Amino acid sequence: MIWLEFTIMGRALLACVLAGFLTGLMGVFVVRMRLSAIGYSMSHGAFAGAALGVATSMNPLVTAMLFASATAFLIGPIADKARLHADTITSIVFPLNMALAFVFLTLTPEIGLTSQVANILWGSIIAMTNSDVVYLVTLSAATLAIIYFTWKELFAIMFNRKLAEADGISTKPFIYLIIFISGVVVTVSLKLVGGLLIYALLFNPASSALQFFEDMRKIIIVSPLIGVASNLSGLVVSLFLDLPVGSCIVLVSTVVFAVAVLLSPKRRRMEVQ
Amino acid sequence: MDVIIKLEDVSTVYEGENRPAIKDVNLTLERNELVYVVGPNAAGKTTLLETINGLLPLFRGKISVLGLDVLTRGRMVRCEIGYVPQDFMVEPGEPYTALDVVLMGRYGRIGTLHRPEEKDREKAVEAMRLLGVEELADRPMGKLSGGQQQKVMLARAIAKKPKILLLDEPFSNLDPESKEKIPSLIRRLHEENELTTIIVTHDIHNMLKQCHRAIVMINGRILIDGSPEKALATINRSVAFSLEAIQ
Numbered sequence: 335m336i337w338l339e340f341t342i343m344g345r346a347l348l349a350c351v352l353a354g355f356l357t358g359l360m361g362v363f364v365v366r367m368r369l370s371a372i373g374y375s376m377s378h379g380a381f382a383g384a385a386l387g388v389a390t391s392m393n394p395l396v397t398a399m400l401f402a403s404a405t406a407f408l409i410g411p412i413a414d415k416a417r418l419h420a421d422t423i424t425s426i427v428f429p430l431n432m433a434l435a436f437v438f439l440t441l442t443p444e445i446g447l448t449s450q451v452a453n454i455l456w457g458s459i460i461a462m463t464n465s466d467v468v469y470l471v472t473l474s475a476a477t478l479a480i481i482y483f484t485w486k487e488l489f490a491i492m493f494n495r496k497l498a499e500a501d502g503i504s505t506k507p508f509i510y511l512i513i514f515i516s517g518v519v520v521t522v523s524l525k526l527v528g529g530l531l532i533y534a535l536l537f538n539p540a541s542s543a544l545q546f547f548e549d550m551r552k553i554i555i556v557s558p559l560i561g562v563a564s565n566l567s568g569l570v571v572s573l574f575l576d577l578p579v580g581s582c583i584v585l586v587s588t589v590v591f592a593v594a595v596l597l598s599p600k601r602r603r604m605e606v607q
Numbered sequence: 608m609d610v611i612i613k614l615e616d617v618s619t620v621y622e623g624e625n626r627p628a629i630k631d632v633n634l635t636l637e638r639n640e641l642v643y644v645v646g647p648n649a650a651g652k653t654t655l656l657e658t659i660n661g662l663l664p665l666f667r668g669k670i671s672v673l674g675l676d677v678l679t680r681g682r683m684v685r686c687e688i689g690y691v692p693q694d695f696m697v698e699p700g701e702p703y704t705a706l707d708v709v710l711m712g713r714y715g716r717i718g719t720l721h722r723p724e725e726k727d728r729e730k731a732v733e734a735m736r737l738l739g740v741e742e743l744a745d746r747p748m749g750k751l752s753g754g755q756q757q758k759v760m761l762a763r764a765i766a767k768k769p770k771i772l773l774l775d776e777p778f779s780n781l782d783p784e785s786k787e788k789i790p791s792l793i794r795r796l797h798e799e800n801e802l803t804t805i806i807v808t809h810d811i812h813n814m815l816k817q818c819h820r821a822i823v824m825i826n827g828r829i830l831i832d833g834s835p836e837k838a839l840a841t842i843n844r845s846v847a848f849s850l851e852a853i854q
Contacts, residue, residue, distance in 0.1 A: 417622070483720050490711045493703055497695075500662060501767070502686035502715020548747040550702040600700045 345467055346459035350565035350583075352470035353523035353535070356477060358561025360519050361540030362554050363512045366492035371424035372409050372513055373520075373536045378431040379405030380521040381529025384454045385438035394454065395466075398524055402517035405431065410510045435529070457528035457580030459569065469522045477515055484508060489550060526565075527580035538587035539564060545591075545598035564590055610671075611771060611803040612636040612659060617668035619658045627666055628654040629827040641797050641804045643814040645838060646824035652807040653693055655824065656773045659805070660688050673770060686715040689764030693775040693807070696756060699749040705759045706744040709735055712763035734766035735759070737792065753780035761789065765796060772797065772804040778813065786810070790817050811839060 364373045383401025387394030405427055413423040453461040481488065487508045490498035495505050520532050527535055543557035568583030575582070614634040618627040629651040636642060644652050657663045659672060661681030670677040672684045689712070697703070709731040710723055717723055735741045738758040743751060751759065757780045764772060774793070778786050790806075790813045797804045808814060814821055814835050821838035823831040831841045 486714050486717065486722060487719065489707075490714050493701075493708070493711060494695075496662065497690075497692070497711070498714070500660060500685055500688070500690045500692070501712060502682055503719075504682050544702070548700065548702050548749075549704065550707070553702055 342460060345462050345464065346569060346579075347566070348467050349459070349462040349470060349526055350569050351562050352467070352474055353526050354539070354561035354563070354565035355558040356470065356474055356519045356561075357523055357532075357535035358539035358543075358558035359477065359481070359554070360512070360516045361536040361538075361561070362543070362557045363488060363492065364516055364536050365540040365544065367495075367509060367512060369420075369509070369513065369516070370537060371420060371428075372406075373516060374533050375409055375424045375427045375431065376402050376405050376513070376517040377520045377524075377529065377533040377536070378428055378435070380517070380524050380532070381454065382431040382435035382438065383521075384524055384529060385435040388454060389438040389441050395469075395521065395525075398521045399518065401431070402521045403514065406510075406513045406517040410513045411506075414506065453525055453528070455528050455530055456578040457524075457526050457531070457583075459526065459572075459579050461525045466522065466525060473518060473522055477519070480511070480515065484511070488512070492550065527583055528578070531580045531584045534584040534587060535561065535565075538584070538591050542587075542591045542594035545594040545600060548600065560587075560590060609638040610635055611638050611640075611673060612805075613669075613671045614659070615669045617658060617670055618666045619654050619663050620666040621654075621663070627827055629658065629824075632668070632827075632829055634822070634829065634832070636803050636805070638803055639798070639801045640820060641794060641802075641818045642806070642820045642822060643818045643835065643838075644805060644807045644822045644824060645809065645811065645814060645842060646830075650824040651827035652824055653775055654827070656690070656775050656805060656807060660685050660690055660773055682715075687770045689767045689769035689772045691757075691760045691764050691774045691777045694779070695760055696753065697748040697751075699747075701747065701749040703748045704745050705740065705748050705751060705755075706731060706735070708748050708759055709744075709763045709766050712765075712767045716767060730768065731762070731766045734762040737765065737796075738762045738789070754782055754785060757781060758785070758789070761793070768800075770802060772802050772806075774804070774806045776807055776809070778808065778810055786813070793817075811842070815839065 364370060380398040380402040383398035384394040387397035409423050409427055487503050490501060490503055491505050491508055499505050516536065523535065524532055539560035540557045542560050543553045547553045547556065564587035565583050568586040569579055571586060572579040572582035614632050617632045618630045620627045644655065646652055654663060658665065659670065661677040661684055665678055673687055675684050677684050710727060713723065713727045713730060717727060732741060732744065735744055738761055740755060740758045740762060743755060748756065748759065757777065761777055778789055781789060794817050818835055821835040822829055823838045823841050831838050
């Protein structure tokens, strides 16, 4: 029994560290490339997909991945092809995914608010399996490798997309890449934080790191660290107060953001100017 | 005759608008030509530059730059163009140093998935030295004055070692001393490297001093393509005409 608890806790800690690292890392790109609305839509796409998985007794991770990818495809290349503004398409897709999620969850009334449904809504450390941890490890390695090789292009796009294009960088494939990776990261982290709150993990650490530094290299290192620290602190708070882990993580990361805004040296210097 | 830029009956329309921003433009620039483009606001000067480098979709006509069709080979064309956009200002707090911004100018040349090397950094620092902003290399871009930012953007265009320079109001924020020096520096670089350069400006003084060919644009069309003196006379006439109309 003790060994089982140790395994669950070890897995939860590892999942918190990896999910915090990944969402903190990808959040920098999502925030800097102004893809926040796209981030909401994808996380709710993953939520709808997971709900479908539960309703149809399929693997929720697979269906969440399919929905997040479909959402990424819809708000990326298809919206570009149809010349739809990002605001327009995300305003359509966001409620669509929420509506689908609730339809899927009520299609099979016998499911009700079972633990599986609750896990999708607000996350659970018990729900994390060994496979989930393996996915997170693999995804972390793959994401780091991709960012290493495409850093130059991503760095330029984050500065100014039009200028990057004028410099001879094809910006669209790199933006689609970020949208796609973010969708996968959101999906794999969904069980930990829950579909209703997962997007906060993308934005809060990056937005906090941006309050402090004037060097993008520092931000890209500090944001994942804030993500990891918020997740671990949230986990501890959740264990002590017996509250849902996802909510605690989001509350902690929001407090971190509020403190970052209050202490921001950049903000103070701007006020002086 | 080594034609570098050729526009044939080119019209460009912004998305969601019906009226073309430039209309039926025909223009040919040879290697080592330096042309100033002048005209009132909304004359189509910026649209002309962004159509040449393929940043705006072509509505009608044909553009060839360095022998390449801009519509199909736009990215390759842009790798050879040093571009300074109009009124480009970085907000305070943006996490990029001046050197980051200059070095980014070389990214298109470095190639996808390759990382900048020491020689790229050296070229960026050399360009900053030429513009007199070398000591600002490690300063956050958003903390520089408008004039300093403009010099950094010029350094960025030069660091690329381009074949073509497209500069949109590149001297507008400079102090009076720099307004004298920098246009001469651009002209020297233009001649030394046999560039093809288009400068959009409201600065008639420098136009008369620095170029042999000037273009006047009004309402999206090229009205005059000739000597700077001829361009000036046209501008004066249109100003007089406008004043008469007001009176």
